[in-house]
Amino acid sequence: MSEPSSVRVAMIGVGGIASMHLANLWRMPEADVVALADIDLARIPDTLRLAAARMSPPVEPPAIESFDDAGRMLAAVAPDAVFISVPPFAHGEVEYQCIEAGVPMMVQKPVGLDMPTVRGIERAIAARGLITAVGYQTRYSQAADTARELLADRTVGMAIGTYLGGMPRTAWWRVQAQSGGQVVEQATHVVDLQRYLVGEIESIHTAAATRLMTDAPNLDIADVSAATFQFANGAVGTLLNTCGLNDVPVEPWDHGVTIVARDLSMWVWHEGGRIARPGEVREFTNSADAKYLLDEAFVRAVQSGDASNIRSTYADAVLSLRATLAIEESARSGSPVRPADLG
Secondary structure (H helix, E strand, C coil), X not given: CCCCCCEEXXXXXXXXXHHHHHXXXXXXXXXXXXXXXXXXXXXXXXXXXXXXXXXXXXXXXXXXXXXXXXXXXXXXXXXXXXXXXXXXXXXXXXXXXXXXXXXXXXXXXXXXXXXXXXXXXXHHHHHHCCXXXXXXXXXXXXXXXXXXXXXXXXXXXXXXXXXXXXXXXXXXXXCHHHHCCHHHHCCHHHHHHHHHHCCCEEEEEEEEECCCCCCCXXXXXCCEEEEEEEECCCCEEEEEEECCCCCCCCCHHHEEEEEEECCEEEEEECCEEEEEECCEEEEEECCCCHHHHHHHHHHHHHHHCCXXXXXXXXXXXXXXXXXXXXXXXXXXXXXXXXXXXXX
């Protein structure tokens, strides 16, 4: 029997996160990166150098055909799969271009900034039957696997989510209309993990403010936020986040989810986990890079046609976006919000 052919991969959006995906793809025997597209061609060489430096040992960046128009690239190259790593406000047209071309997509989170846009894309994906994945890498971690095993026969009481860190230097990140705010753009990883481990969130009540980063130019997002959740299964949860800790050392548990069940506390993140229960306190580091496992699962799904190992599809990621939008809406209104009411 002949070996399956490699997956010809193209990338749309070649900012910083794309260098991580490129390095992952270069490590995979199943993948062949054939083209890159970005509206700013000048930054592609820098991203290639960053990706090459991520390799062990570092390599010389290869020459890859580049385009400043995604639609033109799709027509010229006809890739088997596309990685989409565009800013939150740029989602929409590029997904429809890939759908029209019938190309499976790995989309970086968040998948958009409003429910009508993402629901339309979701329907179009379903109509074409396309394989999709979204960049929620913590679902692929050993810590998440261990948590799901431990929680299989336990009642979850609480899911405590934290994302305490600094503010990225990217100009669009601090603009609400372009990033959606820290919860939508960054702490979405935590909310997605809470959904993955506990279940759907039924209602949310949020308090948020801008208190710490008021000297940052053009900032109009909240820099501190606290949300309380009621999950559909009766569990309660929280999300505490800030982007006001620039250059401050943070502890591992300043990011991630702590699950509380009877006689069990478990912290979960893509870097590792911690289990505390009677007679045992154990910390561990994930044995494999969850970001690599995510990319590998998508490439192998495209190669085989079997998407059963993809843990976050586009349709599922829409629900994580909806939950984070509900957090933001509750902060604006001062009232509880049901994610399901947002569409």
